[in-house]
Amino acid sequence: MNLSMEAAVNNDKQKDRRRPGREGLSPLACTVFALVTVFTFVLCICLGSVNIPAGKIFSTFASAVSGSASADQTEYAILLTVRLPRVLCVALTGASLALSGAAMQGLLRNPLADGSTLGVSSGASLGAVIAMAFGAIVPGLPASGTMIMAMLSAFLSMMIIIVLAYKIDYSLSTNTIILIGIIYSMFMNSIISLILTMVPDKIKNITFWTMGSLAGSSMKNAAVLAAALLVCGTVILRYADELNAFSIDETNAANIGVSVKKVRLVILIMVSVLIGICVSTGGTIAFVGLVTPHIVRIITGPNHRKLLPAVLFTGAVFLMLADLLARMIFRPRELPIGVITSFVGAVVFVFIFYRSRSRRA
């Protein structure tokens, strides 16, 4: 083998463009993901306790945009004040939770890491419950107390869990993560129960909220979720290469020039913000961040340049379909969306855990 590295540098730029994993998602793949997301979105707007044909939906939206009053008032109300904000919130929450899950799994090199399995969602819930129970209010921003408490609590939980896991087992192995997640979730839930006993008049509302539901979402919620996803999502997508490096080997990440401490902190803050906001608007919706990246990896592989954009779309689709099921199964009664995601997620969780154990064996 001769060493003509320098001499050959300028020779084959064309070959380099064909290298595996060089680019992110192809335009075709982006289009397919976007079309599936839009189709699911329209489907979720059409279907519900009152089915509205797609044609009617377009005419209602057209009249809403043009300002004409020709639309049926009931359909107008159902579509624009109930379903549109709800489906938007569901899609944005799904995308945010899935992106958070993918980022955490990459950062911790653990396919089972997720807000719910790590206990971060429970931590965020505690923050939100404290705000709801005792009325934590930020001066000038009355509605943001729950969100800020959930975000802070999510970040604090993340730090506690990771420090604890490092102390117990430096390699952050799957078993340690899961055990700490279970213990931490139980601890958080016990504190939540304790708080609930102190505020008997709010038990019903808070209990239903903790099960996870996006019913009653407003356009304001959708705007907050969209802003958080835009900011945190852009930062996380910007760190795709760093997440690749972390998920290969943390020491190797440092060797190739990744600023390990800085990247880890930034990702943890972004994930905490996303989980905190999602939990404060929709309660604990478990397993979205676990299931979605796992499914997407089968299609795109583990490269975060492809994985992260793909989980945004897939997370949105997964949660929109889960919400549709929650609305449709026992209609006109609704199930909390968290029940559906937990049901699907638990099965996938067992499957991944079994596969990772058998691979190791």
Added chain:
Amino acid sequence: MKTLLQVQDLCVSYGRTHIVEDVSFSLDEGQWLMLVGPNGAGKSTIVKAVMQDTEYSGDVLYRGKNVRGIRPGERARYIGALSQNYSVGFAYTVGEVVRLGRYAYGKGLFRSSAPDSHVENALRLTGMTELADHSVLQLSGGELQRTFLAQVFAQDPKILILDEPTNHLDLIYQKQVFSLITDWLRQPGRAAISVVHDLSLARAYGTEALLLDKGRIAAQGPVRKVLSSEYLDGVYGMDVCRWMGQMLGQWN
């Protein structure tokens, strides 16, 4: 010959335990420095300090510039490292792992790097081109180590640091890895440091050696001078050369 790396008065302690004490050495272009010594002598700790992976006192200078003050991305263009074993968690392809070696050269918000042929060449040099599309989870230990060697070649550093790079590899892979690094060193402006347990490998491939004993320098200089009975016997507490001669003699 230009000096690439200078380590001055390096001390590393974990709590009250001194792991490395007052170690100083320099590395010139074209040199391959072998760090040798018994287990716990502080070899890997010196490597960690050079890679800024542990707290230390003293100075590590690259071409006279304190490495502490160099950003990780810039440092990776000067100093690259190959560890003793890797366990990749996800099914990345060999090409994807090697391509990450170019991370330090990425530009812009999304760190997109301009197309260049370093990755292709690194794959070719290490004989991994055919396996570029294979998952790293399907590779043997030797192939995985060559994948990361290709990554560090793609990184194109000036100093290559190897922490027991062939520890888990069989003889054929040991020979391949050491021969590849010998070829790599022939390019001007390059140097290497290896932590090695196998004294015969150190003697065969190194140009300089640093013999460590309980965190302190026992001897340093040209490899054949340092790896001799005069110094080794005292550090290892046995007649090293005689024992190695007996081992090798069994093959004759």
